Amino acid sequence: TDEIMHQDIVPLYAADIEDQLKKQFAYLSGGRGGDGCPVITFPDYPAFSEIPEKEFQNVLTYLTSIP
Numbered sequence: 001t002d003e004i005m006h007q008d009i010v011p012l013y014a015a016d017i018e019d020q021l022k023k024q025f026a027y028l029s030g031g032r033g034g035d036g037c038p039v040i041t042f043p044d045y046p047a048f049s050e051i052p053e054k055e056f057q058n059v060l061t062y063l064t065s066i067p
Contacts, residue, residue, distance in 0.1 A: 012062040020055050021062070028063055040067070 031039040
C-alpha cells in the first residue's frame with residue numbers, strides 16, 4: 001500500500017511551513033496543464049536528496065491544496 005495516500009491529510013498553512021517553502025525546491029509556476037491542474041515546478045536544487053521526506057510531503061501537500 002502507498003502510505004502517503006492513506007495518511008489523514010491535515011490542512012497546512014504557509015506560516016506553518018514557512019522555512020520549508022523558503023528553500024524553494026518546489027513551487028507553483030502559475031501555469032496549468034491541459035486538464036486544468038496546476039503545474040508544480042521542481043527547479044535545480046543541489047541539496048534535493050537531503051530534503052527530509054516529511055518536509056517534502058508538507059510542501060507538496062500545501063502546494064496541492066491551494067485552489
